[in-house]
Amino acid sequence: MISGEQLPRRSLLWLIACQIAVMLPHLERVPLWVVMIYLATALWRLQMFRQRAEMPNKWLRLLLGIAGATLLFISYGTFVGLEPMVALLLVAAALKILESIRERDGYLLVFLGFFICVTHFIFIQTLPATLYTVCCTGLLVTALITLNQNPSGGISNREPALAIKMLTLAVPMMVVLFFLFPRIGPIWSVPSSSGQGKTGMSDFLRPGAVTKLGRSADVAFRAGFSDVIPANSALYWRGLVLSKFDEGAWRTLQWRELPVSERQGVPPEVFGDPLQYRVLLEPTQQRWLYGIAYAKSPTAGVYEASDYRLGVVNPVEFQFGYDVTSWPASVLQPNLSDWRRRVETEFPKGINPLTEVWVRDLRRQYSNDRDFVGALLNYFRTQPFFYTLEPPEILSSDFVDQFIFNSRRGFCEHFAYSFVAMLRMVGIPARIVAGYQGGEVNPLNNTVVVRQFDAHAWAEVWMDGEGWIRVDPTAAVSPSRIEFGLEAALEGASGFLSDSIISAYRFRGIRVLNWMRLRYDALAFGWQSFIVSFDSARQIELLRGWFGEIKVSWFVTLLLGSWAAILLPLMLWLSRERSVQRLLPEERRFVDLCSRLEQRGLHRPFGEAPLRTLRRVREHLPEGDPLYGALEDAVANLYAKASKP
Amino acid sequence: MLSQTRQQGGLKKFLLQRYRRWLSRRLPAARTITLEQRRLFIFPSRQGFLFAFTLLLMLLTAINYQNNLAYGLTFWLAMLFIVAVHFTHANLLKMVITSMGAESVYPGQQAEFFFRISCTSPRRGHHAVKLIWSDSEVMIDVPAAGEVDVSLHHKVNSRGWFEAPRLRIESTYPLGLLRCWSFAQFDVRALVWPKPVSINQWTSPDTEKASVGFSEQEGLDDLMGFRNYRVGDAPRLIDWRSHARGQPLQTKLYSLPVQEDHWLDWHNLGAGSVEQRLSWLCWLVLQHHQRGENFGLRLPDAELSVAAGDRQRDLALRALALYGLSEGRAE
Numbered sequence: 001m002i003s004g005e006q007l008p009r010r011s012l013l014w015l016i017a018c019q020i021a022v023m024l025p026h027l028e029r030v031p032l033w034v035v036m037i038y039l040a041t042a043l044w045r046l047q048m049f050r051q052r053a054e055m056p057n058k059w060l061r062l063l064l065g066i067a068g069a070t071l072l073f074i075s076y077g078t079f080v081g082l083e084p085m086v087a088l089l090l091v092a093a094a095l096k097i098l099e100s101i102r103e104r105d106g107y108l109l110v111f112l113g114f115f116i117c118v119t120h121f122i123f124i125q126t127l128p129a130t131l132y133t134v135c136c137t138g139l140l141v142t143a144l145i146t147l148n149q150n151p152s153g154g155i156s157n158r159e160p161a162l163a164i165k166m167l168t169l170a171v172p173m174m175v176v177l178f179f180l181f182p183r184i185g186p187i188w189s190v191p192s193s194s195g196q197g198k199t200g201m202s203d204f205l206r207p208g209a210v211t212k213l214g215r216s217a218d219v220a221f222r223a224g225f226s227d228v229i230p231a232n233s234a235l236y237w238r239g240l241v242l243s244k245f246d247e248g249a250w251r252t253l254q255w256r257e258l259p260v261s262e263r264q265g266v267p268p269e270v271f272g273d274p275l276q277y278r279v280l281l282e283p284t285q286q287r288w289l290y291g292i293a294y295a296k297s298p299t300a301g302v303y304e305a306s307d308y309r310l311g312v313v314n315p316v317e318f319q320f321g322y323d324v325t326s327w328p329a330s331v332l333q334p335n336l337s338d339w340r341r342r343v344e345t346e347f348p349k350g351i352n353p354l355t356e357v358w359v360r361d362l363r364r365q366y367s368n369d370r371d372f373v374g375a376l377l378n379y380f381r382t383q384p385f386f387y388t389l390e391p392p393e394i395l396s397s398d399f400v401d402q403f404i405f406n407s408r409r410g411f412c413e414h415f416a417y418s419f420v421a422m423l424r425m426v427g428i429p430a431r432i433v434a435g436y437q438g439g440e441v442n443p444l445n446n447t448v449v450v451r452q453f454d455a456h457a458w459a460e461v462w463m464d465g466e467g468w469i470r471v472d473p474t475a476a477v478s479p480s481r482i483e484f485g486l487e488a489a490l491e492g493a494s495g496f497l498s499d500s501i502i503s504a505y506r507f508r509g510i511r512v513l514n515w516m517r518l519r520y521d522a523l524a525f526g527w528q529s530f531i532v533s534f535d536s537a538r539q540i541e542l543l544r545g546w547f548g549e550i551k552v553s554w555f556v557t558l559l560l561g562s563w564a565a566i567l568l569p570l571m572l573w574l575s576r577e578r579s580v581q582r583l584l585p586e587e588r589r590f591v592d593l594c595s596r597l598e599q600r601g602l603h604r605p606f607g608e609a610p611l612r613t614l615r616r617v618r619e620h621l622p623e624g625d626p627l628y629g630a631l632e633d634a635v636a637n638l639y640a641k642a643s644k645p
Numbered sequence: 646m647l648s649q650t651r652q653q654g655g656l657k658k659f660l661l662q663r664y665r666r667w668l669s670r671r672l673p674a675a676r677t678i679t680l681e682q683r684r685l686f687i688f689p690s691r692q693g694f695l696f697a698f699t700l701l702l703m704l705l706t707a708i709n710y711q712n713n714l715a716y717g718l719t720f721w722l723a724m725l726f727i728v729a730v731h732f733t734h735a736n737l738l739k740m741v742i743t744s745m746g747a748e749s750v751y752p753g754q755q756a757e758f759f760f761r762i763s764c765t766s767p768r769r770g771h772h773a774v775k776l777i778w779s780d781s782e783v784m785i786d787v788p789a790a791g792e793v794d795v796s797l798h799h800k801v802n803s804r805g806w807f808e809a810p811r812l813r814i815e816s817t818y819p820l821g822l823l824r825c826w827s828f829a830q831f832d833v834r835a836l837v838w839p840k841p842v843s844i845n846q847w848t849s850p851d852t853e854k855a856s857v858g859f860s861e862q863e864g865l866d867d868l869m870g871f872r873n874y875r876v877g878d879a880p881r882l883i884d885w886r887s888h889a890r891g892q893p894l895q896t897k898l899y900s901l902p903v904q905e906d907h908w909l910d911w912h913n914l915g916a917g918s919v920e921q922r923l924s925w926l927c928w929l930v931l932q933h934h935q936r937g938e939n940f941g942l943r944l945p946d947a948e949l950s951v952a953a954g955d956r957q958r959d960l961a962l963r964a965l966a967l968y969g970l971s972e973g974r975a976e
């Protein structure tokens with residue numbers, strides 16, 4: 001039959017719905033025209049469905065294909081790369097909708113849809129996004145079922161239920177495979193995303209140019225502690241160490257700028273109680289990581305720079321999880337090399353003349369380094385300095401002069417910049433550290449959630465015998481910033497979170513909502529740390545924990561066991577069905593009597609008419625047997641029931 | 646080269662024969678066939694292989710991007726395939742097919758076979774099941790605890806019994822990734838009459854006068870009376886009007902004109918082969934039946950006494966259809 005070959009009309013609607021659903025998550029990373037093509041082909045195909053439009057001929061379809069490829073090339077300038085490839089996939093799917101006439105086109109669309117679902121995960125792996133893709137999968141499976149229905153049969157609306165049932169039954173084996181399947185490294189290198197939507201910190205510091213600091217409530221990273229979480233004022237997440245002042249901006253020392261002897265950092269002697277935690281960093285597209293000094297990470301791929309910060313070789317494109325052990329009491333670099341001392345005290349002379357004179361005077365009063373630092377902090381504390389996210393612009397090169405004696409309004413970077421500059425003017429080694437400070441503690445799973453607005457800059461001062469110690473000039477100006485976070489520091493100001501109006505973070509005043517928010521965040525952390533960043537190290541650890549040792553036989557046993565978990569309910573379900581033969585009461589009565597006849601040795605052959613049975617047994621039963629009377633009644637009832645319309 | 650092909654052909658034929666023998670042993674012919682476990686075969690369909698290829702691509706993506714969620718989705722769909730094996734199998738399992746007979750036909754026509762497909766499960770029907778013969782195919786849905794009647798056609802070429810060929814029952818429901826199928830050989834056959842061929846010069850040499858009588862045959866003549874209904878009387882002869890008034894069923898009787906008895910004799914035909922003669926006789930039987938005449942049939946090995954009516958026609962055609970065939974004598 002030809003109709004069996006054709007795409008059933010009903011499944012077409014499901015297929016179009018699926019294709020649009022799988023395209024939506026890519027909305028933000030493909031050009032708008034791709035979406036337009038989708039909608040246009042879907043509409044055209046629907047018009048064909050309603051027999052209002054013709055299928056475009058072969059040449060027009062070829063032309064559309066070439067046009068799509070050309071547009072792609074114009075939009076991206078290349079076909080290599082993750083986004084162009086995804087866009088290509090989407091364009092192909094869109095054009096396939098248009099020419100889906102046969103049943104096998106339907107299958108192709110569904111399989112294409114499955115593949116597009118996988119590409120969602122390359123870009124985003126959060127819990128809501130995963131749930132959305134799971135829904136897409138359900139839709140695609142439903143479309144697959146509609147493809148196999150009898151086109152001329154009665155239409156039932158149970159396909160989604162069947163799809164859900166089948167997918168649910170597949171879950172146990174999927175879970176087993178997920179944890180058992182060996183995680184091997186990439187077979188070949190694949191194009192990565194072009195790093196759109198770079199958020200978070202930049203790798204240089206030039207506060208004078210910023211007049212309005214927009215800060216979002218987006219999560220920068222989460223840290224799950226295995227033990228007690230330190231006080232908020234101790235949570236200084238070191239990211240970048242900015243030692244080099246270059247053309248009005250602070251930046252980090254590049255590896256090639258280091259002399260060979262300085263390239264390998266000397267790990268400090270550790271003492272005190274270590275902090276154990278696991279950090280789950282959201283994609284930053286940058287090469288540095290965050291940790292509380294002094295931090296060490298056993299995670300593969302994480303290296304330690306000579307200035308005690310953690311880094312990775314390749315930019316963090318996807319969510320990245322790493323374990324950290326920190327010894328906050330450690331002494332960093334008790335002995336400073338001459339090169340290091342020279343670099344860490346370098347600051348151009350003569351561009352901030354007022355400040356230079358002033359610090360030289362101050363230095364005369366406080367010859368001890370520690371006293372000098374205390375005096376500077378006291379100055380910040382006592383003079384009218386203000387913490388604000390909307391500071392006046394300072395574009396001239398005498399930034400320190402302008403800030404210290406003139407504007408006196410700024411945020412952490414202003415204070416850190418001026419503070420370090422003043423220390424360097426008198427030859428005390430100092431540098432700026434950029435990172436995050438504080439974070440929100442989620443007591444439900446013992447994590448600290450650090451958001452973009454927790455970004456901070458502070459100073460490190462080297463002192464003889466004590467090494468690099470952390471000094472935060474902002475704390476002198478605005479102690480609440482450090483104790484309670486940015487929001488407390490800006491109480492009453494309008495700037496806070498003005499960028500993210502619908503952030504759930506705004507609603508934490510309401511208790512139930514706040515509990516739900518924390519609950520969700522705990523769930524998201526579990527999701528990210530256990531599922532998304534599952535790797536071979538974790539796998540081995542997990543399997544060791546379960547079975548003691550790893551054996552191939554265990555893999556096979558578990559896999560077959562999970563298969564049985566599906567088979568057993570299914571077989572039970574099938575076997576129970578056999579016994580549930582629904583009989584009418586009259587029929588059951590007759591069947592019961594027949595089994596009593598059987599006991600008397602009177603066999604009723606299969607399929608014999610009941611009336612005939614009655615006549616046959618009459619001769620074999622003694623006169624006036626109650627069984628015969630009962631049988632007669634039963635047969636009469638049976639026939640009376642059967643003859644009723 | 647030629648001998649090789651022949652050898653290959655021979656081997657193929659041999660294997661096919663062995664396969665058919667094995668199948669008929671494994672799946673013997675019957676009137677009612679329940680698709681039990683051992684009757685069902687299952688294998689991935691072409692779409693299933695395409696699906697597997699898609700999964701491979703997905704797995705490669707997961708490995709190369711070290712993406713756990715991609716792994717998860719790939720495994721989920723792979724396991725869905727395993728689940729589909731059971732669902733596809735269960736869709737056909739326990740389906741009952743009963744052959745309900747066949748219509749008799751002339752050669753060159755389509756023989757129609759009737760089947761009743763029933764579902765014994767009270768909750769789970771059989772969906773999108775295809776019943777396939779070489780030139781006839783039908784797709785049905787059997788509701789839970791329900792039954793569906795279908796007819797399938799098969800072209801027939803020569804007179805005699807036409808045994809129902811092996812029926813292929815298949816379904817890819819629900820996902821189309823697997824095909825589950827079975828073969829059913831039914832113990833049912835259709836009678837194929839000889840092809841009627843007109844014969845112009847025909848005179849019945851020994852026409853005998855018959856007496857006037859009653860007949861249930863409806864004719865041009867007047868209604869003669871009634872008798873009590875007997876099982877088998879044609880519904881159109883029943884006096885429904887009186888029955889509606891509450892009287893028991895009555896069958897109408899018509900008077901018959903003076904009837905001649907016609908003998909259709911094999912030996913009175915002109916020269917011709919066996920099949921030709923049978924074809925002519927077939928045509929004659931139909932002619933006489935159409936005119937409502939009494940006729941008898943004489944064949945070299947059988948004789949059918951004079952009578953009229955549908956039953957007489959059927960008996961005559963059956964005798965012609967089975968003439969000279971070993972199975973016919975056995976009947």
